[in-house]
Amino acid sequence: MSLRRKLALFLCLAFTGTAFLPAVAAQQQEKAGVRRTLVRAGHVLDVKTGKIADAQTIVVVGDTIQSIAPTASLTAEASDAVVDLGGMTVMPGLIDVHTHITMNTDFDPFRELTSTDAKQAINGVVNARLTLMAGFTSIRNVGAGDYTDVDLRDAINSGQVAGPHMLVSGPAMGITGGHCDDNLLPAQYHQVGDGVADGIAAVQQKVRQSIKYGADLIKICATGGVLSKGDDPQASQYTLEEMQAIVADAHRLGRKVAAHAHGAQGILWATEAGVDSIEHGSYINDAAIAEMKMRGTYLVPTLYLQDWMVEKGNLPALYHQKMLDVTAVAKKNIKHAIEAGVKIALGTDAAVYPHGLNAHELDVYVNQMGMSPLAALQSATVNAADLMGWTAKTGSLEAGKWADIIGVDKNPLDDVRVLQDVKFVMKAGVVYKGEGSAAK
Incomplete structure (x- = not known):
């Protein structure tokens, strides 16, 4: 350690x-x-x-x-x-399959640059308790610096701190300069994200390294994102071949793969590569929907954060327009995917909005996406347990x-x-x- x-x-x-x-x-x-x-x-x-x-x-x-x-x-x-x-x-108990338990709603670049692993660990202790008290007894954490979520999971399991059952990914994998890299500092600092890997050999090594240090699943960034500098949410990042290599190694070693993917091409490629879930899915189209249904791939919408951002968000300019662009289309596209029969597991992106408000996602599913209350509850119980591989344990x-x-x-x-x-x-x-x- x-x-x-x-x-x-x-x-x-x-x-x-x-x-x-x-x-x-x-x-x-x-x-x-x-x-x-x-x-x-x-x-x-x-x-x-x-x-x-x-x-x-x-x-x-x-x-x-x-x-x-x-x-x-x-x-x-x-x-x-x-x-x-x-x-x-x-x-x-409810299940949230997309959290960032060691992070908070600190989007100012200066705060990002000055957030240490120790701060993230303290955040995790506080946020794990908030999440548990909100009725979420299991979570899947999909991205944390320097494997702080691994240590938090182990501390919870040993009874040292209070929190939900956790599956954790450690640092999310991504390409150089992509959504899961550290892009805020200029070139002379040579800053590189913990999960950055390019090329088939490198991504295979990174999967194995993540498992070595305690990851229960692998999180990858198949497209650009919103809260990151210099990337496009619609642009694909990893190639199909790189993602196939990631999935092959992860599955062989008993880990599932979650793919952050906003853009339609990245969603399709990640699904074809065999990932277990698509996170966000903002620009999902009919081709991706058909592929996901054929393969039984879960979609993990993260929708309440959009409402929270409209009401209370205060993003820096470099993120603001991307958030507007994504929120303008995401709910319509995801509603179409739900109506088409894509499997849904509840995920919230907790940290993009304050921890402890996770159940607001269910309100969006029912009262904006048109899901029945039972289907919404199943997304946060039996479906989420299935995605986590925990059907025999919970849900x-x-x-x-x-x-x-x-x-x-x-x-x-x-x-x-x-x-x-x-x-x-x-x-x-x-x-x-x-x-x-x-x-x-």
Whole structure:
């Protein structure tokens, strides 16, 4: 581990102090099988079917759901912990497959240039907790400097800090001078992004290096982007052959590939190369839609950030026009892709808007994109779990899966915006918010 990463991790842990030691102790107790936790739910939502079952009890042992049964049939034992959610609708924890958990909405170039790995690590600790408290119990982090997200994932998994389950990519891969390079400094500084690699041999080496340092997936920049200098969101970056080499190595080594892609040509090439998901998809066209449907490639729209930018964004001039150009077309094109039947997994680009507002993406899907509330919820549960390769672990409330459970005041199928105010959060059998979070 580099000295920078050690310092970043040390600062992370120092920052958290002892705030979450009770939760860690509770988690260890649950895993030891000392007691059951009975989650008494007023209503349980089956996100696969949309059906509601009233007066159900979810039995949690350790970090796992043991069973779900009518409350009337389950009598608490003396050693059981009981969580009373009798007035709530309960469902699986939400999943966001496109976050930048170690970053914030600091778009000023000076802030970008002065953001250290240690600062990113501290950001990650704060943002991971915000995200968990918002009801997102799993995330896929697609881009972080110097593998700070790897260290954050490991700290969460070991119980040192609070946060969602994470799959992480480390630095995103990109071409020299492209969206995932560092382009703000002049030539004499010779600044190069952590994930830059050009040519087939170089991209193969970079995939292997990312896996060596702990990446769960590979993130690539197939086209230019918005919040970067000197590139065009519609322009392809990696060639088809380079992306084929990336995907071949990643898949052989058990990692999926997420492709940042705004432009239609880049979307098509990335899909033909075999990536598992297209992120953003702003200029998607019929050819790309057809290819994605044929291959079963997921589209990960990141739409709420556009609304947030219109209302509260204050971008520097070098980014502003690109944001206007993309937002002028993205929703229309993505709505067309949704109506055409492309598979959707919820992703938000959290960091381009403030962390913790992730559920606003669902509101956009339903009330702007025309998705049914159930389809929107499935994008953030069963679909997202499928994309992450975690269907056996999460995405629905079933015996044998993680006890990732959230509660809200009413049925989100009646008003999906209720998920913007989650009242109860349990992750892996530990209550972090709501009934029982302090005492149990």
